[in-house]
Amino acid sequence: MHDNAPDDRFDLLVVGSANADLVIGVERRPAPGETVLGSDLAVHPGGKGANQSLAAARLGARTALLARVGDDDHGRLLLETQRAAGVDTDGVLVGGAPTGVALITVDPSGDNSIVVSPGANGRLTPEDVRVAAPLLAAARVISVQLEIPLDTVAETVRGRGPDTRLVLNPSPPAPLPDEVLAACDPLVVNEHEARYILGEDAGEGPHAWAPALLALGPRSVVITLGAAGALVADSRTGSLDHLVSPKVEALDTTGAGDAFTAALAWRLGRGDDLREAAAFAVRVGAAAVTARGAQESFPTLEEVDAL
Template sequence: MSEGFDVVVVGSVNADLVVGVERRPAPGETVLGSDLAVHPGGVGGNQAAAAARLGGRVGILARVGDDGHGEFLRGALADAGVRLDHLLVTPGPSGVALITVGPDGDNSIIVSPGANARLGPDDVAAARGMISSAAVVSLQLETPVPTVLAAARAAADAGARVVLNLSPPAPVPDELLALCDPLVVNEHEAAFLLGRGGGERLEAPSAMAGALLERGPRSVVITLGGDGALTADASGAVTVVAAPKVEVVDTTGAGDAFTAALCLRLARGDALDEAAHYAVRVGAAAVGKPGAQSSYPRAEDELPL
């Protein structure tokens, strides 16, 4: 392709089926919720849409089904400004996320992978031209790990910066971690990768960042929700980035907005801590509106301070 990309996302595209609840049901219990809302989502789709809405040149490698959800998702990504040359169609259902949102804006999510599970290393090979034209390649774990590793290798071979968001948490090979610059995790994902049982924070984020660096990534970003984020690199430099204080409406997809903004600023030459300062503001903007992609700011929007 004649024009390069700021960010190429290799990942999942889902239809988010969202219901608001006053409280989540206990096992065997039924509760009433709000009307069902359907939003475009998926960790990969969200990141691509967020980066494009912020003015980035963005491409995506993903699969959708040949169902109504697939058509809906293709249209949403096109509307956001994402290049769809490698958004592939698979016979069968698209990926779907079942999301409940509580009154505090926090969410619980169950993902049915659908077509996302069929994104393979051969698809990566076919998209090598797009991947090699990217400044940053963003990866997540809602697609098969062999595919993620193939994309990381292709990106690294082309000199692109590899960003891996360990979402949802899953075991990954050391080779993949060694290509990450940065590895992006929240506290639960960090605890999982470090083998801290139960996914609970058992130590300070700065200590967790140091332990994560020992696993091999070139740099680490730990997202801290309303408390912002922490960055660390192999030099030992640790930076805590505070987040703006905003009213929380819906946290769905806010982490994806953060990662997308981080990738875009890294693609444009920002240092890691500078990129994280911008990313926490984009993430704060995203929690102030319902939904995922519909909540993401555009380049001309004023961000929270």
């Protein structure tokens, strides 16, 4: 945070989902019609929104979460873990549906398959965003994903302050309105999401995707490439940078993209330029895959510096 900045603003407001992750380890994922045996069930706090807010808070960001959970054990687990990490949860609404749940299978290589039941996340409405106007106004950066209704994302875009930067990870991917695309600074996508958005116009590989994505309207684009790092494209400078990831032993990729996006959004809010912020985020993402789970794997600043 800059010394002359008012200290009553949040570095990052995450508007997004909060899920309970129900995780089972498997030797291999089942084929259609097949049953496989797995490990004991583990229940973890998750959801892309809650993951990002917790990841940013663990790095030291002043973070708030605007989300909806059910009035149930899963919802209480989510609120407790956010508060324990130092996230401001005044914007978390309770009730309207059961807490969202993600059913996750993880194989020995660390790859995962996920089925999401949105639950209360699907009841986070544009009206909820309008009521939270003071929270939006108090944020340097707002990060959104697509595990909440698209019209709620669009209302977040419309309701943000004039100097508030918007970071969007369109996951799970869906068609994006022009007003949402135009607000993205950056649009953060993995390879699957980039291909989805570009459709038949997707060229060969990330170096072709980045300018094609920029042509759709976002001010900047970041393509995450897993172990290969990230590609950063900025319409203001015309630059295209490939940032290499540190070599690490990957144990579990769950939540690594959320840790990356949270770190990127936080550093942008601190005043880093996009390339600096993405270079830091690549290191955070790499640190996150070296431990199991989503939120449990998110590193502190000290752990990132040690990488």
